[in-house]
Amino acid sequence: MKIESLKIENVGGISSLTLDKFHPNLNIICGENGIGKTNILDSIAHCFSTFSNNIIRKKEGSKKGKVCISIDDVQHDEHTFDITSFKPRCNTGNLPYNKNLMSFHRNIENLIYFKTERLFSHKWIERLNIYDQKRDHLYNLDGVSIGLAKDWFIKNELLSSQKYTKDNDKNSIELAKKAFGLLNQSCTFSALRQDMEIYVNTPTGVIPYEYLSSGFKTCISIVWGIIREVQIRFPNIDVKDFKGVVLIDEIELHLHPEWQGKICNTLVTLFPEIQFFITTHSPHVVQTAEADQVIALSGQDGYLEKRTLDIAPNGFKGWTIEEILMDVMGMKDTRTEWFRNKQKEFNEALDLDNVLKANNIFKELKEKLHPNSTDLALFRFQLDMLNGRNK
Template identity: 75%
Template sequence: MKIESLKIENVGGISSLSIEKFDPKLNIICGENGIGKTNILDSIAHCFSQLSNFILKRKSNCVNGYITIVCDFNRIEPYTCLIESFEPRDYNQNPYDFRSKLLANFDSNYSNLIYFKTERLFSHKWISSLEIYDEVENHLKNLDGVSIQLAKDWFIKNELLSSQPYTNDNDKNSIELAKKAFGILNKSYSFSALKQDMEIYINTPTGIIPYEYLSSGFKTCITIVWGIIREVQVRFPDIFVKDFNGVVLIDEIELHLHPEWQGKICNALTTLFPNIQFIISTHSPHVIQTAEANEVIALSRKNGHLEKRTLDIAPYGFKGWTVEEILTDVMGMRDTRTEWFRSKQKEFDNALDANDVLNANKIFNELRLKLHPSSTDLALSRFQLDMLNGRYK
């Protein structure tokens, strides 16, 4: 399954949005805070959800909201989800239930979507007895996101069973792929062993440690990689995860990642899972810096109406762009400098125009202390000051 286009009308804070074409492999949604990136992911998940208590709301003061999705299996009859205005009389009443109609329309394709929300960290968990039964229904709550509650039990169970002759090849391959999660962004880390104390140990440059004591960046990667593998294994036990041809949504993919890792995460995921269509949101220029032109969905907004901006300035992608160029031309930042710098630069220019040597020297000394030693702005200011001081005639 691949999502091909999306249209949203009066849902959440979005009055209208039309994305005519998604890339079949990777889609990076970016835009300012509050523009609706998470709302877009929620809207997609809403159309592929079952057994969830989460209810997406239509926009305030609107009669109804609509989400229309075209996938590679419903091109002729796109599915439109109605978000009604009816309000429940009490908290236990579902104000609308479209899921029976949804499942009849989409058949079993709701199983092909996996959603990662922003909660990806975990703490140490003592294992006294394994919870080994995963109910399929518990893995279809796409609006709630992938649960990490039994991830450790899942890994231990599969590692223990991997050496047994009756374990099928799919499960063996899945646990081997899960072990790679520890080193996908830093090869100096790797799986060490599962010991009798039921702890998962990891080789690190400073020694062997339980996996829960890895950094938050490692935990984020583990949650995503293990989550995909586990969801596919539970939902489709006869399919090897690398053959899974579905959709994965990830909200704010850069969370807890060092900028260097932000620039690696998309390539790592698309390499590990070559048949998955990823639709992610981000605030990170380092994530966008690794993208092809057709993989970036840069949003702009006017009165609640969103549109995908045309990025004709980058027909061959962003892999040669600087972070500053992406921040200004893709992400819409007015200036990458701080307000303090802009204010001081204006004061310095005014002093130059007024031939105020004393004040110009004072402001330059402030700039010299706070700008990077190799700054071209500092070099230019020094030259201008020398001209004002009469050192060049």
Template identity: 50%
Template structure:
């Protein structure tokens, strides 16, 4: 199941938006704060939910809104007004869909003591509440249960065995120095790290964030497809992730999309980001850069290299893709303007003072530092 196009009208802060030609594997949505990136993910999730009427709202000043997406050639629509939501499916899309998973920003979990191992829950209406996002409270319970049962012959199906094997590998995907070690009699998950063994809840926020995504998706696939025995690596549905870079060091931000697409190679990812490091790893047709005013949004046309953004600098992405006007601070711009004005006015004293301030701000190896010094020396004669 893949999304091909999306239309939003008067929903949340978005007045109008049409996105065509979604990539079948990876779609990275970027744009300034408040432009509507999360609103887009919420809208998609709402189209695949039945009970989650509160997660999308009509835009202020309007009486109704509209959502539509095309999925594998089929149309799914939702008409929204201030009193109720009416879902209309055309052709072959069902109300509530097991094939969509939504990971919101609540991805850091605290320590949770598991006093006992429970039986698998029944998610009879789980797919009807997709807009709520995945729950991070039951990952430990699922992992410990699967790991303990995997040691017993025939306790797990072949699919469950493969899924827990994949889950154990997830601890090493971003950093090979980290590995799943074992569970103990207190039902704790022990992780081997460069500084020793620790409980997995005591890992860094970034590590927990990525583990919640990877383990959360595997766990949810198992729970939702108990009767169909879907192997996580074969999942071909849609995975929405808001602010993919959340809590991640820039080095990991540059790896995370590759980890996701390699772990779930058949899934379609639609993610939002503020990170140029995430975009730097993208192919030419994987980035959706939004622009617009008063809620009327559009996908910007980018001058993209044939092989995407892999050869672009962070500064080039910030300015040309993310529409950042200047990568320097306001203080730098003010002092540089003083320096330029002093040069134009042949004011040696003001130019010297401004240069000394610039000298304290600039990176030690900044290439234009020598040019500024030459300009000042020329002014002094």
């Protein structure tokens, strides 16, 4: 199952947005804060469930909102959902009954949604949750719960050595272990010990899983979350063969910039058949993408469009962070307000031939700019010119 196109009208802060020609594996949605990136994920999620508590609302002042989605499954389906009220009806968010909902309901198990809550606290495992009810993983698209991630790993690791355990389940736990090394080659799964703790080999020694950094655990929670959901929903398939859709909001949360540049490739490597839709504010995430994998949004008053990125026909792997911030993510200036003010004062001093003021400003710039800054070199050249004229 692949999503082909999406049209949103008057949902949340979005007045109008049409997106098509989605990439079959990875779609990175970026744009200025508040433009409506999360609204896009929520709208997709609502199209897959009549029972979600995840609330999308019509835009203030409009009579109704609409979400239209088309997918390429065995047949080409297109479904439209109207949002007419703010209050939930029959626990369906605020989507009123629509005959199309039931026909689209067959795809609900193919969608997995990760919201921004992806950290969890340490807990002792006194007993394992042995049975997972499939229905509990289908009708709540408000975000995958990671509260039982540790239970799930321990249970599957214990069962993996048993003869009666299916090959699919053994493959799942091996893939879960493999995630450690893909994110950081110096970290590997060590053992599950009698204290029911998961231990990991790291450069500083063997440590409990919960002692890993928040960024590492965030990545693991996504990987384990996908594997666990697929295992429960589709017990008879290998997780690598899952052909569903995964939504991830703000994928860079808690991640060091180095890992922000690794996480998307890691996910696509582990799950080659999944179609990912992720939102991000991170240029490091965009820097790993091909041209047709980036959806850069722009617009005003909720009327949004996908920006044309013809300047990067071969992707962004050779671009600098600053170039991505300005030409993809829409930042007008990557410098601080302090720098811009000092630059303006320095240029005014040059125009007025004010040698004393220009020299004083240059001293401040020299103290705070990077020693190899090209801007500092230009300031020095301009100052030398001014000093030469006034000898």
